[in-house]
Amino acid sequence: MSCCGTPEPDEEEQNVTKADEPKQFGPAPNRSCTDCWCLIVLAASWVCWAVVTTMGLADGNLARLYQPRDYMGAYCDVEDNWNGGLNLKGYPKQSFTMNISAITDIIVKQMLCSTAAAQVLSETTSFGPPLLAFADSQAYLASCCRIPSEQCEGTLQVGGDLASTGAIATVITEKLEELTGKVSADNLFSPSGGQAIQDLWSEANLYFNEVCLTSCAANFALVNASVDTSDVNSTAAIREYVFSMAPDNELKLAYDTIATYSGTRQDVLTIRDVVLENFKFDALPLDICPYSASRCVPMPGVEFTELVDGSSYCTFKMSADVIAAVGDVMSDTLEALGINALSASLMDTVGTWIGDFQTSIDAFLLVLLSSFVVGFIYMVMLRFLIGICVWLSVCVFFLILCFAGFFSFITSSQCAGVGIFETGQTILVGAATTTAVAIQNIIDQTTPASEALSGLNGGNYTGVQTYTKMGYYCADWGLETNLNPYYNSTNYPQSNLVKNYCRNPFDMADKYKARTIWCHTTDPEVRWQECNPIGVIRPVCTNGFEVASEELRVVLEILAYVLWVLAFIYAIVVCCLTDRIRLAIAVNKVASVFVVHTPRILLLPVIQAIFAGLWTLAWCFSAAFLLSQVPADYVPTTAFATYAEAYGTDTVAGKCTGTWPTGAVWKDEENCESIVNGTETIIACWRCSQPRYSFDWRFWVSFFNYLWNSALNIALGQLIIAGAVCVWFFTPNNEKGSRKAFMTSVYNAFRYHLGSVAFGAFIIAVIQLIRYLLKYYEKQAKAQKNRILVCILKVLQCFIWCFEKCVKFLNKNAYIQIALYGTPFCTSAKKAFFLILRNALRFGTIAILGSVIHIIGIMFIVAGTGIIGYFILSGLHPNMAPAIPILIYLMLGYTVARLFTSIFELAVDTTLQCFLCCEELNIAELGDDGFVPSQLEPWLDKSQPPEKASEKKVADDEEKAAARA
Numbered sequence: 001m002s003c004c005g006t007p008e009p010d011e012e013e014q015n016v017t018k019a020d021e022p023k024q025f026g027p028a029p030n031r032s033c034t035d036c037w038c039l040i041v042l043a044a045s046w047v048c049w050a051v052v053t054t055m056g057l058a059d060g061n062l063a064r065l066y067q068p069r070d071y072m073g074a075y076c077d078v079e080d081n082w083n084g085g086l087n088l089k090g091y092p093k094q095s096f097t098m099n100i101s102a103i104t105d106i107i108v109k110q111m112l113c114s115t116a117a118a119q120v121l122s123e124t125t126s127f128g129p130p131l132l133a134f135a136d137s138q139a140y141l142a143s144c145c146r147i148p149s150e151q152c153e154g155t156l157q158v159g160g161d162l163a164s165t166g167a168i169a170t171v172i173t174e175k176l177e178e179l180t181g182k183v184s185a186d187n188l189f190s191p192s193g194g195q196a197i198q199d200l201w202s203e204a205n206l207y208f209n210e211v212c213l214t215s216c217a218a219n220f221a222l223v224n225a226s227v228d229t230s231d232v233n234s235t236a237a238i239r240e241y242v243f244s245m246a247p248d249n250e251l252k253l254a255y256d257t258i259a260t261y262s263g264t265r266q267d268v269l270t271i272r273d274v275v276l277e278n279f280k281f282d283a284l285p286l287d288i289c290p291y292s293a294s295r296c297v298p299m300p301g302v303e304f305t306e307l308v309d310g311s312s313y314c315t316f317k318m319s320a321d322v323i324a325a326v327g328d329v330m331s332d333t334l335e336a337l338g339i340n341a342l343s344a345s346l347m348d349t350v351g352t353w354i355g356d357f358q359t360s361i362d363a364f365l366l367v368l369l370s371s372f373v374v375g376f377i378y379m380v381m382l383r384f385l386i387g388i389c390v391w392l393s394v395c396v397f398f399l400i401l402c403f404a405g406f407f408s409f410i411t412s413s414q415c416a417g418v419g420i421f422e423t424g425q426t427i428l429v430g431a432a433t434t435t436a437v438a439i440q441n442i443i444d445q446t447t448p449a450s451e452a453l454s455g456l457n458g459g460n461y462t463g464v465q466t467y468t469k470m471g472y473y474c475a476d477w478g479l480e481t482n483l484n485p486y487y488n489s490t491n492y493p494q495s496n497l498v499k500n501y502c503r504n505p506f507d508m509a510d511k512y513k514a515r516t517i518w519c520h521t522t523d524p525e526v527r528w529q530e531c532n533p534i535g536v537i538r539p540v541c542t543n544g545f546e547v548a549s550e551e552l553r554v555v556l557e558i559l560a561y562v563l564w565v566l567a568f569i570y571a572i573v574v575c576c577l578t579d580r581i582r583l584a585i586a587v588n589k590v591a592s593v594f595v596v597h598t599p600r601i602l603l604l605p606v607i608q609a610i611f612a613g614l615w616t617l618a619w620c621f622s623a624a625f626l627l628s629q630v631p632a633d634y635v636p637t638t639a640f641a642t643y644a645e646a647y648g649t650d651t652v653a654g655k656c657t658g659t660w661p662t663g664a665v666w667k668d669e670e671n672c673e674s675i676v677n678g679t680e681t682i683i684a685c686w687r688c689s690q691p692r693y694s695f696d697w698r699f700w701v702s703f704f705n706y707l708w709n710s711a712l713n714i715a716l717g718q719l720i721i722a723g724a725v726c727v728w729f730f731t732p733n734n735e736k737g738s739r740k741a742f743m744t745s746v747y748n749a750f751r752y753h754l755g756s757v758a759f760g761a762f763i764i765a766v767i768q769l770i771r772y773l774l775k776y777y778e779k780q781a782k783a784q785k786n787r788i789l790v791c792i793l794k795v796l797q798c799f800i801w802c803f804e805k806c807v808k809f810l811n812k813n814a815y816i817q818i819a820l821y822g823t824p825f826c827t828s829a830k831k832a833f834f835l836i837l838r839n840a841l842r843f844g845t846i847a848i849l850g851s852v853i854h855i856i857g858i859m860f861i862v863a864g865t866g867i868i869g870y871f872i873l874s875g876l877h878p879n880m881a882p883a884i885p886i887l888i889y890l891m892l893g894y895t896v897a898r899l900f901t902s903i904f905e906l907a908v909d910t911t912l913q914c915f916l917c918c919e920e921l922n923i924a925e926l927g928d929d930g931f932v933p934s935q936l937e938p939w940l941d942k943s944q945p946p947e948k949a950s951e952k953k954v955a956d957d958e959e960k961a962a963a964r965a
Contacts, residue, residue, distance in 0.1 A: 027726045031748060031822035035755035042708070042758045049705040052698040053622040060625025064692055068094030068312050069210065071295070071666050073689020076212035076312065082630075082690050083637050086290055088212045093306075095216055095314040096208035097289065098299040100281065101246055101669060103179065103207050106158050108245070111172045111274070112254050113144035114162035120268055121254055127265045131257050143250040165270040176278040181220055181300040209295050216306050216314035218288050220298040235286040241293035243279035247672040248641070248683040292670050360885055363876045367869040367889050371896040374864035376599070378857055379900065382592035386853065387585045393852045394574055394581070398567055405563030412556035415541035422470070423539060429471040430537035437464060437534050451533040458504045458517045459495065461533065465502040465517070468529035469539070474500040474519035482520040483527035502531035515542070577845055584846045586935040587915065588853060591907035593933065594728050595900070597737035601724055604742075605899045608717045612710065619706045626702055627693035634694055635663040639673040639684035646686040653784045656688035660779040664689045695776065700769070707768045711761035718812055718906055719749045719757055723819035725910035730931045745819070753818050756825040760811045767807060771800040810836075812906070816913045839916060850908055857904070858897040865893025915939070 067075045070088070074081040077092035111117060122130045122137035130137055138147070145152035162168045177183045245252040259275045261268050281297040283289070289296035304314040406424070414423045441448050451463040466474045475481070477497040478488030487505050489497040495505035502517040518530045532540070547553050574581070595601065635656050640646040647665045648654025656663040665686055672685040723745030731739050749757065774797045781789040810829055813836060817828035836843050869889030873882055915936055918924045924940040926932050932940055 027723065027730065027748070027820055027822070031752045033752050033755065034818070034822070034824040035753075035759045038755040038758040038762065041762070042712075045705050045708060048701055049622075052626065052701050055698060056622060056625030056629065056702075060628045062624050062628060064628040064630070065624055068212070069689075069692075070094070070212050070291075071210045072668075072687075073664055073666065074212070082632065088290065091212040091214055091290055092312050093213050093216050093314055094210060094312060095213045095218060095304050096299075096302075096316070097211050097284070097295060098179075098281075098297045099207055099209050100241070100243060100294055100297055101667075103299075104176075104243065104279075107172060107175050107179075108251065108255065109144070109156060110158040110160070110162065111168055111271070112251050112258075113146065113156055113158065114168060116162055116165045116168055116267075117254075117258075117271060118144070118146055120165075120265075120271065121257065125267070127267045131261070131268065132254065136253060139250065140254045143254075165267050168271055169274050172274050173278050179300065180278070180281055208299070211289060211291060211295060213284070213314075214288050216304040218284055218298070219303045220300045221303070222284060222288070222298070237285055239283040239285065239293040239296065241281045241283045241297055243281065244294075246667070246669040246685060248685045294670065360873060360877050360880060363869070363873045363885065364888070364892075366872050366876075367865060368892060368896075370868045370872070371861065371865040371889075371893050372602075374861050374868070374893075375896055375900040376596065377864075378860050379592045379595045379904070382853070382857075383589050383596075386588050386592070389856055390581065390585050390588075390849055390852065393849075393856075398570055398574070401563050401567035401570060405560040405567065408556045408563065409560035411547060412553045412560065413538040413541075414546040415539055416544045416546050418539070418541075418546070425471060426469045426532070426539045427537055429467055429469060430532055430539075432471075433465065433467050434535050434537060448534075451535050453516065453533055457506075457513055457515055458533075459506060461503060461517050462496055463501065463533050465531050465534050466500050466519075467531070468502075468519065468521060468526075469532045470526075470529060472521035472523050472526055472529055474502060474531075475522050476500045477503070477520070479520070484520075487520075502533075516540075577841065580842055580845045581849065583842065583915075583936075583939055584849045586939070587846060587911050588849065588908055589935045590729075590911045590933045591725075591904055593736075593935075594725055594907050594911070595904055598724060598728060598741055600742045601721060601903055602899060604717055604720060605902060608713055612713055615706075615709060615713070619702070623699060623702050623706075626699045627695070629696070630690045630692075630694045631696075634659070635688035635690055637688075639668065639671075639675075640686040641675065641682045641684045643667075643686055646688060648785065651785050658783055660776075660783040661691035661694055662783055663691050700773075703772070704765060704769050708758075708761055708765035711764040711768075712758055715757045715761045715764075715811065715815060716749060716754075719753060719815040719819060720745045721903055721906045722816040722910045723748050725907050726816075726819045726914060729911060729914040729933070732925075732929060732931050733933065734928045736933075748819070748822075752822065756818055756828070757815070759825040760814060760829075763807060764804070764811065767800065767804045771797055771804065774800065812909065813913070816910050819910070820913065820917060835913070835916060842912065842916075846908060846912055850905055854901050854905065857901045858894065861897035861900065862890055862893040865896065866890045869893075 061078075063075055063078050067078060069075055072085060074085040074088055076088050076094055077090065079087050079089040081088065112121075118141065119125050120127075120130070121132050122141055124130060132140055141147045142149035142151070145154065145156045162171060174183075245255045249255075255275070258268065258271050261272050263269075281293075283293035283296040284298060303317050305317055307313045307315045407420075410420060410424045410427060413427065414420060437448070449462065449464045451465070452461070454460040468474065476499060478485060478490075487497065489495075492505035492507075495503050497503055497505055500519060502519045504514050504517045506513045514530070516530050517533070518528055520528050545553060547556065640655055643665060644652075644654075646654050646656045648657050654665070656665050666689055667685050668687045669685055672683050675682045675684050720742075724741040727739065727741035727744050728736060731741070774793050778790055778793040778797070781793060810833060813832035814825060814829040817823060817832045817835075818825065821828070821831075823831070866886055866889055869892075870882060870886055873880065873885050873889075918932065918940055924930070924932050926937050926940070
């Protein structure tokens with residue numbers, strides 16, 4: 001038995017690739033079922049998927065995945081929430097109320113930490129002794145940063161100090177009246193207001209509580225409505241919340257001491273009255289907001305509206321009176337932050353896009369048809385232009401390497417203030433003149449002249465440079481047509497002004513001298529210009545380089561040499577692989593002919609896409625129930641003393657976030673717990689909320705099934721295309737396109753080889769599952785703040801990803817072997833592996849050229865679709881803005897292009913293996929009556945004349961018949 005559970009192939013099957021034992025032409029006709037055991041395993045996996053799906057349907061709750069949540073992590077409009085949470089059935093909208101603790105924090109600190117309050121709480125005054133004991137007063141002063149402490153960097157910035165109790169009464173009362181809505185709320189949102197919360201929108205999570213309400217219309221205006229509050233127990237009555245500091249707040253003792261004061265000291269009574277009279281807030285009724293009154297206080301001046309009509313999420317907007325009061329200031333703020341305008345404008349824009357698409361649906365259908373026509377035109381053109389495209393691409397890549405190296409070299413030599421093109425021209429001129437002089441010296445067999453720039457500013461130069469640094473040809477010295485004929489050998493006898501060689505003639509007494517050698521030019525526009533000596537290719541930069549770093553210039557120069565060496569090696573490789581490139585071109589031509597002859601094959605990817613979409617939707621629906629089953633003990637139910645303990649830090653995992661998917665953290669000020677730690681009592685107010693989803697073994701069973709069936713869908717398409725190509729390839733040339741290659745391949749795939757395809761897909765699914773598990777554990781390590789393990793898992797994922805690509809490539813070629821020979825998966829994979837090894841250069845060449853043709857094909861079809869789409873849209877809907885429809889057409893063109901290129905790529909690979917089959921088995925029938933496509937005849941004709949192939953096949957058939965007899 002083989003590894004696939006099928007009988008070992010006979011000796012002929014084991015040696016099908018040997019030239020002396022050829023098989024009959026074309027795909028094996030006498031097929032048998034392969035790898036049937038894999039179908040049993042596949043059916044068992046479906047049963048497992050059905051079981052876990054049933055378990056999920058029984059216990060899961062889809063609402064957990066999409067319903068909005070409140071600040072505690074409880075789900076809106078859900079009756080049973082985790083850890084005995086509120087029954088929020090009938091409260092479907094996630095809206096926002098004022099976070100009293102956060103929004104009054106600065107106000108309370110300004111009051112309690114003021115000089116006036118500090119005197120009352122920690123100092124002896126004319127009114128009496130301090131209200132706090134010494135130890136408590138020291139803790140109070142440290143909390144207010146009135147004395148240096150570890151928790152402070154300096155004096156608290158809370159809006160200014162209040163030196164008297166009268167100032168406290170005035171300032172604090174004014175601010176609280178704004179928060180409680182007793183006066184206009186416009187100052188709340190004005191940068192010049194008394195309580196300017198300029199970052200209210202961008203920090204909504206700080207100033208607002210996420211709560212579940214009956215509607216988005218529940219806002220501050222509701223608490224001012226005429227509601228009967230005579231029955232305080234009525235759920236429709238407006239509630240009152242008297243502010244109380246959180247138990248873990250370090251200023252709570254000071255606040256409570258003042259709020260509960262019952263003495264007669266006037267200074268304390270003034271502050272107490274401010275607290276008792278102003279720290280009261282109206283809260284929404286219980287039948288609208290099912291939380292405690294502290295969580296149901298609406299923000300004055302803020303209204304809410306549905307994010308989208310019918311949505312369960314509410315978004316902010318300003319009330320009309322506030323906008324009217326603040327005018328342009330508020331408008332500018334809203335425009336800058338984009339909160340209110342975002343949802344409205346975005347939805348309007350999307351609505352316009354959808355409307356335009358619906359109006360132009362006729363154009364879309366025509367463009368869809370045109371895109372397929374463009375694809376067929378590309379396939380037809382490929383037969384005639386693929387050679388030009390391939391060789392042009394080969395040359396372009398060589399030029400890219402050369403020019404990239406030249407650009408790097410130029411950049412390393414560029415002088416400061418000189419353009420890149422000017423530098424390049426200087427280098428080219430220097431290289432050209434140096435080469436020309438060297439060749440001339442070799443021809444004339446003369447000794448090269450000295451090119452040394454000797455003397456002051458090159459005044460003693462005697463070289464033979466006749467071109468300026470920008471390539472202008474030098475004129476003879478002393479000509480009357482020169483810009484200054486005065487420069488001649490008579491006036492400057494010591495400067496060696498002969499012919500038209502570059503020189504620097506001057507007298508020591510001259511006030512103005514050129515800085516290097518130069519010459520007059522023959523160009524009427526550029527009358528003279530400086531020169532570089534022969535052999536100086538790179539410009540001389542007297543004012544420094546454009547790239548200031550010398551190390552970077554060296555790196556750029558080395559990079560240039562590396563690129564040039566690669567270009568040289570590339571050119572040699574291309575020359576050595578010329579025959580293989582021509583074979584690759586021929587194979588691609590044959591594949592294009594197959595697609596044109598078998599247009600029905602284009603339906604296969606469409607069918608696959610429909611199946612993949614339906615399967616993905618069905619799986620996502622079933623997996624959603626599994627994901628929504630978060631265990632009750634997933635996160636702790638106890639309270640924690642600090643936010644850092646619950647949420648964690650950069651290096652320490654939190655109690656609520658130490659497992660991925662991570663939970664969230666919230667502060668339960670109403671139900672803080674006291675934890676006794678020795679002699680110290682710690683107040684714990686921070687609690688965990690569950691994540692929306694979690695993973696358990698049932699999900700991984702379901703996910704593996706999804707991966708396997710998705711891989712099976714892809715593998716079936718590959719086998720069917722490969723089978724169709726094989727049938728078409730071995731069909732006589734005069735009958736190509738008339739036989740039902742596609743339907744024959746579909747029959748063979750489902751009748752005989754579904755098990756082999758399932759086996760190959762199983763291997764891919766296992767590898768993918770391992771990669772996703774490593775990703776899952778990477779997330780877990782990240783939640784645990786284990787950076788080393790995160791890096792290790794990332795590296796392992798990279799290796800697994802590379803291995804997966806290799807296995808996919810091998811599987812694809814194994815399916816082609818199955819289509820050809822009808823052998824089991826393991827046998828086919830083994831044969832494909834050794835076939836690739838024997839023909840590595842051919843496979844590599846075709847893979848590289850295939851990528852080029854793939855890119856060209858996508859560009860051609862996408863561009864053609866876009867251009868045709870523009871003219872169709874302009875003709876049918878001339879008044880419609882074309883931007884969005886054209887973008888849709890380009891996406892459509894890309895989809896159609898991928899459809900054509902995916903089939904074409906597999907057709908190329910299969911054609912190559914059919915060619916190798918003919919070559920290695922010494923079978924080839926040429927001509928119109930033969931089966932070998934004319935594009936491949938030059939390669940097969942060299943080794944196997946057609947008459948020999950036919951004679952060998954007949955003799956082989958007779959030998960087999962005699963053996964059976």
